[in-house]
Amino acid sequence: MRIAQIPLAPILLAAGMLAPVAALAADPVHVKVGVITDMAGSLSSQSGKGSEIAAQMAREDCLAGPCKGMTIDVISADHRNDAALATSIVREWIDVQHVDAVTDIIQAAVQIAVQHLMEEKGKIALFPGGTARLTNEDCAPSTSVQWMWDTYGQARGLIEPLAKPGKKFFFLAADYAFGHGLVDDGTDIMKANGGTTVGTVFHPFNFAGDFSTFLLQGQSSGADYLVVGSTGGDLVNVLKQAHEFGIPRAPQQLIAFNLTLPDVAALGQDVAQGVTTLENFYWNMDAEARTWSERFFARHHAMPSAIQAGVYSVTLAYLKAAAAAGTNDTKAVMAKLHTLPIQDPVMRHASLRPDGRMEHDGYLWKVKAPSQSKMAYDFYEPIATVPADKAFRPLDRSLCPKEKWWHG
DSSP states (O other): OOOOOOOHHHHHHHHHHHHHHHHHHHSOOEEEEEEEEOSSSTTTTTSHHHHHHHHHHHHHHHHTTTTTTOEEEEEEEEOTTOHHHHHHHHHHHHHTTOOOEEEEOOSHHHHHHHHHHHHHHTOEEEEEEEOGGGGTTTOOTTTEEEEEEEHHHHHHHHHTTTOOTTOEEEEEEESSHHHHHHHHHHHHHHHHTTOEEEEEEEEOTTOOSOOHHHHHHHHHTTOSEEEEEOOHHHHHHHHHHHHHTTOSBTTBEEEETTOOHHHHHHHOHHHHTTOEEEESOOTTSSHHHHHHHHHHHHHHSSOOOHHHHHHHHHHHHHHHHHHHHTSOOHHHHHHHHTTSOOOSSSOSSOEEOTTSBEEOOEEEEEEOOGGGOOSTTOOEEEEEEEOGGGSSOOGGGOOSOGGGSOOO
8 A cells, every 4th residue: 555645845835833822831921020118218118128029029929839830020219109100110110111910009099199190001900909999999800809908908807896876086198199088987887886086187198287286286175086198208297296296195096097017116125105097907917927027028128017928918818829920911910819718927817708808817916015026027916806897898898880890
């Protein structure tokens, strides 16, 4: 039997056509994450260089596990708390440097501006915390998630346990979206639980003036609770001056919506002692958190803030999702983000909702007196755990339109 002669050229041509396809299929996933943050301003101690380090730690931990074989780049820039500058940087990152996702994104005006840009560009925003508008009025759940805290959660976790019938509250807050959101949500929660407002005052962001007039109003108002809705350098200056005026002093208590570990370190424990706050991560909360925080400390020479821990957690979740999806495609990665379990040294009892809000346990703390501390950064005494299903605005009250929810 004679074997038919098959021309060799078409076979070689076909093989040549198939080879690039096979090589492409075998190419590792390549993702690039941008950390857009405040490197030197009033919010830098809770974000800044520490957030960049946290993102790098997430990269390394994922490459050692589910991301093995991937190429992961992490870059960073300082937005100087300027929304226009932030969007300019991120736009260039996406258009020129092919960034797939951004994180940290601290400061409310910056967050809202970047949220809209990422939705426009079809890229992913990974918010470790911030204004509740990110998953409500300005939601974009097809391209963003909000991980740690939000202004509504801070208000609910702090005000609800305290707002008994007849209790009086005085609010002092920053005069921009962040502060107004805290006061609006805190007031609604307070009234729903029987409390009353005896005064509200607002101060400019990065205020260089004297807070004494505001604090004296609060001190003389007859309020049971003087509630501060400031952050970063503003909060540090408010609490310093409050200490000078003897606030808190029984029976009046001082509540800080956003007191962070770096704030206490900057203030000194003697000044911050007695202040009640809500933090969704604390380095000494359990053995797993301690181990991770000690690794962070070895690089940053300070224990992590909840924001920095949140950058680690949300970046790690994103990288795991990209690894599971086998691509950097936004829709495929978001689908995995919404289905993969959330498990890392930072989060407890966590799940991601279709409006982009991640629910998890929250924690109420009081700053210890210096005599109660046993080691450096031993600042907080636990008061209560706020369960995940009670720590944030309920999904059935989300202001994010249902047609925008993630539907898979």
